[in-house]
Amino acid sequence: MEYLIIGVVALLAIAFATVVSPRLGVASPLILVALGVGASALPFVEPIEVDPEVILAGVLPPLLYAAGVSIPATDFRREFKSIGALSVLLTIISTVLLGVLFHAILPDLSWPWAFAIGAIVSPSDPVATAIIKRSGVAPRMVSLLEGEALLNDATALVLLRGAVAAAASAVTVWGVAGEFVMAMTVAVIIGWAVGHLNLWISARIPDTTANTVFTFAVPFLASVPAELMGASGLVAAVVAGLVTGNGAARVLSPQVRASDHQTWRAIELMLEGVVYLILGLELIGTIQDVQRDHEGVAFAAGVAALTLLAALVVRAAFIAPLLWVQGRRAARALAAKPKIADARRALASDGSATSAIRLVTRRRWGGSQQSAEMLERHLIRTEADISYLEKAPLGRREGALMVWAGMRGVVTVAAAQTLPIDTPDRSLLVLIAYIVAISSLVIQGGTVAWAVRLLRPAGGASEEEVLAERVRLQDFLERVGAQTREDFQRDERDGHHHAQHLAIIKAKRDALLDVRSLGTFSSPALSAMLAELDAEQIRLEL
Secondary structure, three states: OHHHHHHHHHHHHHHHHHHHHHHHOOOHHHHHHHHHHHHHOOOOOOOOOOOHHHHHHHHHHHHHHHHHHHOOHHHHHHOHHHHHHHHHHHHHHHHHHHHHHHHHHOOOOOHHHHHHHHHHOOOOOOOOHHHHHOOOEOHHHHHHHHHHHHHHHHHHHHHHHHHHHHHHOOOOHHHHHHHHHHHHHHHHHHHHHHHHHHHHHHOOOOOHHHHHHHHHHHHHHHHHHHHHOOOOHHHHHHHHHHHHHHHHHHHOOHHHHHHHHHHHHHHHHHHHHHHHHHHHHHHHHHHHHHHHOOOOHHHHHHHHHHHHHHHHHHHHHHHHHHHHHHHHHHHHHHHHHHHHHHHHHHHOOOOOOOOHHHHHHHHHHOOOOHHHHHHHHHHHHHHHHHHHHHHOOOOHHHHHHHHHOOOOOHHHHHHHHOOOOOOOOHHHHHHHHHHHHHHHHHHHHHHHHHHHHHHOOOEOOOHHHHHHHHHHHHHHHHHHHHHHHHHHHHOOOOOOHHHHHHHHHHHHHHHHHHHHHHOOOOHHHHHHHHHHHHHHHHHHHO
8 A cells, every 4th residue: 555655646746747847947857856855854754765777677768768769760860970979989988087087086986986987977868858858949959969868878887887897807998898889789689670570560469559558568678688688778778769660650550659659658757757756765865874974965065066067078078079070061061962963953854853752752653763763862862961951050059058958867876876785985976976967957957948048049940931841741742642542543443432531641651751761851840740641540540
């Protein structure tokens, strides 16, 4: 009964924080942390200690899987190099530099343990990025921050594992590097296989409810085998989510995808809320442990403040040249744009540049050689990528916001708890990690909306641009629908209106997925149109 009451109270707290968050102008994770701290101060509430494996192995895989499903595959592809730099290189550099800082502040702390705590406080948080998503910034920046947070926790955990092993026995830098590469490679392979297996099985489960229940197991089908093989279970869950999200619209029915979407939104909300409630509940107990060990809470707070400042400085020093490289990349791409247009005109028989709409239509109903079509698709995709870079440039304002949006959170807290019991000054190190995470959420998360207003970074598309793109999409779909209707009439099947309507919807969806692979329309516009087609098909089938 006690656990039932705790669960009910937690659900009520999560719902309360979600409802009042927009009214108060405070992010719901911060409200939940405050509620957790307040609850832990009540005299009848016993100290809470949660096994970190519950979070690392039980909570984070489904959260990261759900985030991988929802991130647009085209945007992830376009920003893959930058996401890789932020999630791998920046995490490694932060681990090393913050490890040096910890060793300087705590001379008795050996180098392996200094790098271990450096790895713990290095990754930005996949849950905390939800705060920046609601601030109205450009989708490109959201994709970068979300992609970074999806993968950098795995980098940090592998580095932490190597540092702990180095503290126990002699290891080499090359040994840690080899372990890192192996962990990532095996995780990607397992995640890719589980993602495709998920699509194959889900397409063959007719019952929507049973299908949704099956998807609950998918993140763990990826993470558990990866962990057993010494790889990163979190990366495996992310890759499984990316594969599932990219292929779901082609193989799964609208009913299944709608059910999965709503169910996983609720799961995300509950898991995120539970994580931040636990963080708040454990804070006072950790402070008491440090006081009992006479290590000084004020000292821990000072070290945490210096650590957070150093992490921001390192992040700024990395993002500045990264954006410079991005600017050079965009400039080279814009310079090549006329040549690409000339090449497209040379390929077209009438001397005009082939549009993505014409190419997709021609591909669906014949009329081109395969090699020429592949070249045309490559040119159109390249031109679309250039337009993407041109419409959403990343300048100083965007860079400053990216620095400030790199919040620490649940991964830092969970990783700190995995430190072995015999770790020197363990209570002090755990408290430092807690204070870094909570301070980051309160200071950065609580002021990110103010930072957006101050910096005024590039936002999303204007209403006029959204309307114009929607008109183009609707015109494209009308042409696809007309062609499909002509096929029915030619085959003397025009009497089957229901089947004809469903065939038109399927043809429109396939055409949208084709242009999605080319990247000629924005991800939000394509998602909205696909949702409308799904709703129309569900209405017809009901």
